[in-house]
Amino acid sequence: MATLVSPGVSVTVTNESYFIPVSASTVPLIFIATQAGKMQPNGITPAAGTLEHSVVRTVTSLAQSMQLYGVPFFRNDTSGNEFHGDARNEYGLLALNNALGALNRAYVVRANIDLSDDAETFISLGVPAVVAVPALAAGSVGNGFVSNTVASDSRVKPQTITITFTTPSTFSVTGSLSGYIGAGNIGTPFSSTIVNFLVNIGTTAFAAGDKFTFQLAYAASAGGGNVGDGKVLNLAADSLAVPETFTVTFTSPTAFTVAGTVSGPAGAGVINSPFDNNRLNFTIVPGTTAFVAGDEFTVTVSSVTVTNPLGANDAAKRVAITTALQAEINSNTEVRSPLYEFNLILCPGYPEVVDELLALSVAVKEEAFVIADTPPNKTPDQVAQWALTSERFSSESAAYYYPWALMSNLDGRNVLGAPSGVALRTIAFSDNAGYVWTPPAGVARGLVTGVSKMGYFTGEAGTATTFIEANLNDGQRDNLYEYDKNLNPITFFPGRGMLVWGQKTSAPAASALDRINVVRLVMYLRRSLRKGALPFVFEPNDKITRDNLKAAADSILNDILVKRGLSDYASYCDESNNYGDRIDRNELWLDVAIKPVKAAEFIYIPIRVTTTDATI
Numbered sequence: 001m002a003t004l005v006s007p008g009v010s011v012t013v014t015n016e017s018y019f020i021p022v023s024a025s026t027v028p029l030i031f032i033a034t035q036a037g038k039m040q041p042n043g044i045t046p047a048a049g050t051l052e053h054s055v056v057r058t059v060t061s062l063a064q065s066m067q068l069y070g071v072p073f074f075r076n077d078t079s080g081n082e083f084h085g086d087a088r089n090e091y092g093l094l095a096l097n098n099a100l101g102a103l104n105r106a107y108v109v110r111a112n113i114d115l116s117d118d119a120e121t122f123i124s125l126g127v128p129a130v131v132a133v134p135a136l137a138a139g140s141v142g143n144g145f146v147s148n149t150v151a152s153d154s155r156v157k158p159q160t161i162t163i164t165f166t167t168p169s170t171f172s173v174t175g176s177l178s179g180y181i182g183a184g185n186i187g188t189p190f191s192s193t194i195v196n197f198l199v200n201i202g203t204t205a206f207a208a209g210d211k212f213t214f215q216l217a218y219a220a221s222a223g224g225g226n227v228g229d230g231k232v233l234n235l236a237a238d239s240l241a242v243p244e245t246f247t248v249t250f251t252s253p254t255a256f257t258v259a260g261t262v263s264g265p266a267g268a269g270v271i272n273s274p275f276d277n278n279r280l281n282f283t284i285v286p287g288t289t290a291f292v293a294g295d296e297f298t299v300t301v302s303s304v305t306v307t308n309p310l311g312a313n314d315a316a317k318r319v320a321i322t323t324a325l326q327a328e329i330n331s332n333t334e335v336r337s338p339l340y341e342f343n344l345i346l347c348p349g350y351p352e353v354v355d356e357l358l359a360l361s362v363a364v365k366e367e368a369f370v371i372a373d374t375p376p377n378k379t380p381d382q383v384a385q386w387a388l389t390s391e392r393f394s395s396e397s398a399a400y401y402y403p404w405a406l407m408s409n410l411d412g413r414n415v416l417g418a419p420s421g422v423a424l425r426t427i428a429f430s431d432n433a434g435y436v437w438t439p440p441a442g443v444a445r446g447l448v449t450g451v452s453k454m455g456y457f458t459g460e461a462g463t464a465t466t467f468i469e470a471n472l473n474d475g476q477r478d479n480l481y482e483y484d485k486n487l488n489p490i491t492f493f494p495g496r497g498m499l500v501w502g503q504k505t506s507a508p509a510a511s512a513l514d515r516i517n518v519v520r521l522v523m524y525l526r527r528s529l530r531k532g533a534l535p536f537v538f539e540p541n542d543k544i545t546r547d548n549l550k551a552a553a554d555s556i557l558n559d560i561l562v563k564r565g566l567s568d569y570a571s572y573c574d575e576s577n578n579y580g581d582r583i584d585r586n587e588l589w590l591d592v593a594i595k596p597v598k599a600a601e602f603i604y605i606p607i608r609v610t611t612t613d614a615t616i
Contacts, residue, residue, distance in 0.1 A: 025432075026343070026344065026427060026428040026431040027105055027106070027107070027341065027343055027344070028099065028103070028106050028342060028344040029109070029335060029342040029345045029346075030095065030096055030109070030347070030348070031325055031329055031346075031357075032090070032092030032108060032109070033092065033324065034050050034069055034070075034110060034115055035050060035073055035114060035115045035116045036050055036051070036116060037050055037116075038050040038069065038070035038073070040067055047066075048068055049069045049108075049110055050110070052110065053113075054109065054110075054112060054331075054334075055110070056107055056108070056332075056334045056335055057107070057108045057109070059096065059105070059106050059107075060106075065096055065100060068108075069096075072089075072090040072093040072097065072415075073089070074086075074090065074409060074413065074415040074416075075088060075089060076413070079464075082413070082416070082464065083462065083463060084466070084467055085377055085416060085461045086462055087310075087314050087317045087318035088115040089349065089415070091349025091417060091421070092108075092347065092349060092418075092421075094407070094417045094418075094421060095349075095417060095420065095421025096108060098407065098417065098424075098425050098450045099424045099425045101425065102425050102428035107335070109328060109332060111325045112324055113324035114309070115321070117317065314461040318352075318461075322350050322353055325347055326353050326356045329359075330356055330359070336364060342368055343367065343520070343523060343524070343527075344369055344427065345357050345368045345369070345371070346370065346371040348373065348420045348421045349373065349376075351372060351373045351391070351392075354370065354372045354373075354393045355393050357370045357372070358370055358393060358397060358398055361398075362397075365526060366526060367526050369399070369519060369523060370395070370399070371398075371399060371401070371423050371424055372398050372401075372420060373401070373404075373420045374386065374400055374401065376416060377456055377457050377458065378456055379456065379470070380402070380403070380479065380480065381479070383402050383403075383456075383480070383487065384485050387480075387484075387485040387486070388485065392506065393506065395505070395506055395507065395508075396508075396511075396513040396514065397505070398505060399488055399504065399506060400506055401420060401422065401423045401488045401500070402487050402488070402490065403419065403456050403470045403472075404418060404454070404455065405417045405422045405448075405454055405490070406451065406452050406453040406454070407422075407450055407451045408450075408452070414452065416457060416467060417451075422448055422450075422451055423440075423488070423490075425448075425449065425450060426440055426445075426446060429445065429447065429449070430445035430446070435563055435565060436517075436520040436521065436524050437518070437520060437560065437563075437597070438517060438564075439516065439517040441488070441499070441500045441501060441503040442499065442501070446500035446501065447498070448490060449498075454469070454471070454472075454492070454498065455467055455468045471492050472501075476489070477489045480502070481502050481504065483510060484508070486505065486507070486514070488501070488502030488503060488504060489502050503516040503599065503601075505519055512598070515598070517596075518598070521565050521566075521596055525556070525557075525560075525592075528556050529590075529592070532552045532553065532556060533549060533552070533553075533590070536588070541586070541588050549573050549588065549590055550571055550572075550573040553573070557571065557594070566597060567595045567596075568595040569592065569593065569595065570592070571592045572592075573588075573591070577591050
């Protein structure tokens with residue numbers, strides 16, 4: 001209190017009205033992997049989140065998710081067969097979008113990995129060959145056709161392709177043309193109307209909006225007509241018939257590079273030049289005026305290379321992706337700062353990183369619960385056996401769900417999504433209907449939305465695979481839920497819909513902490529009591545401070561008691577636990593004992609049948 005020098009009044013205020021402000025009950029932290037350099041759904045604006053990594057983004061709506069990360073990319077082939085379970089599918093982004101229907105906020109971190117990838121490697125050939133003159137194959141790529149590349153595959157990176165061939169021409173013209181690839185022809189005049197070049201673009205392999213560059217180094221013709229892809233006018237009187245080199249350079253969205261030559265003359269029609277066993281075809285369209293019908297083209301390929309940045313097969317790719325995700329989870333210091341308060345952690349699609357997620361939970365004072373996945377290609381019996389192996393990490397701070405879900409992506413395709421994403425949306429729905437300490441399962445709060453079927457895939461990951469629906473029966477659910485497997489089933493109940501039918505953690509021992517609602521209650525209490533006690537740090541360690549701290553704690557505990565999270569509690573903050581030695585060490589102790597409300601998971605209804613004369 002201020003000291004008065006002359007007569008007067010000094011008034012001081014002691015604040016004893018501390019309380020914990022209300023915060024969102026469901027705030028997840030989601031680690032994701034995506035392709036780099038994606039576009040927003042408009043196909044023009046870059047998706048900023050795919051140009052960065054290790055940045056914590058706060059996502060509050062589906063529109064913001066699409067602006068940051070675009071549409072979740074899931075692989076399929078040209079026939080529309082889905083690559084269910086492919087390591088490069090964007091499971092985390094799909095889970096985020098699905099959960100945003102029940103959430104108002106999520107923190108998202110993209111790992112330093114690019115899921116864009118190619119699948120094959122071509123070796124240097126260097127052997128000239130005279131080519132035939134077949135019809136142009138479907139699915140041309142600029143001047144070339146790649147027979148074994150998925151047409152809509154956006155994994156591939158732009159590369160420069162150069163084709164050089166000799167024409168019976170005498171003059172040289174320099175210039176360039178750039179534009180966007182689409183259906184039809186693109187023409188640009190060089191030197192007034194003397195030279196026009198037409199680029200014939202196929203629409204199967206290139207998407208409208210892709211850029212290309214066309215450069216003309218030398219071009220000529222002994223008369224009007226077409227020279228390769230170039231149309232030359234008004235040169236019929238040209239008598240200096242000296243062969244010159246004609247070079248076409250364009251940028252392709254395919255991740256291969258080609259260096260080689262095509263030499264002529266050539267006849268009329270379309271010529272397919274096969275590279276590496278018809279795997280890569282380039283098309284030259286000659287004219288009939290400057291060339292004589294029946295002339296041949298000779299094609300020499302010096303090298304064709306397709307890179308595999310993630311690995312040669314799905315297993316290798318999965319290792320590369322999970323390594324990047326593990327590094328992100330382990331090294332990201334921003335998510336460990338007090339700036340972000342989240343209470344759920346997940347990395348959809350990758351069960352391999354659960355141990356890193358658990359370590360992060362410990363780092364944030366065990367105030368965040370881990371939602372974990374099971375493998376996507378296991379039957380109910382197989383996944384129950386998997387739960388007993390070292391691949392499944394046991395902890396009271398993590399829960400596993402099974403099976404995986406067939407859900408609709410933003411592009412309308414039905415793709416295989418991770419069960420952790422399904423559980424996240426259901427937990428958010430449960431928290432909205434109740435509290436963090438109410439079990440997120442059952443008919444009242446375990447409803448699954450945004451999912452058409454539950455199941456697993458069969459086949460070789462990284463290729464077209466088959467989805468197998470798995471409606472779990474009583475025996476299968478028992479097998480998954482029993483100790484020490486502790487897997488939470490998601491299944492369909494006629495007349496009720498798709499439901500989460502379990503709420504066990506993967507705790508290694510049976511206790512109150514082997515249930516999700518109890519663990520999340522304890523985590524909520526950890527955070528609430530920690531924040532509630534902060535105003536008392538550096539206060540005098542006396543009875544007044546101890547009584548005020550106890551009152552603040554009792555306020556929190558009583559609120560949970562009223563809301564059916566506790567059946568009873570007790571708190572102690574007096575001389576019995578704040579004796580001389582503790583006070584001398586500048587310590588203040590508050591002991592709390594709680595009786596969590598347990599869920600009624602197993603209901604028994606004995607029925608007694610009596611005789612007519614028996615008294616009931």
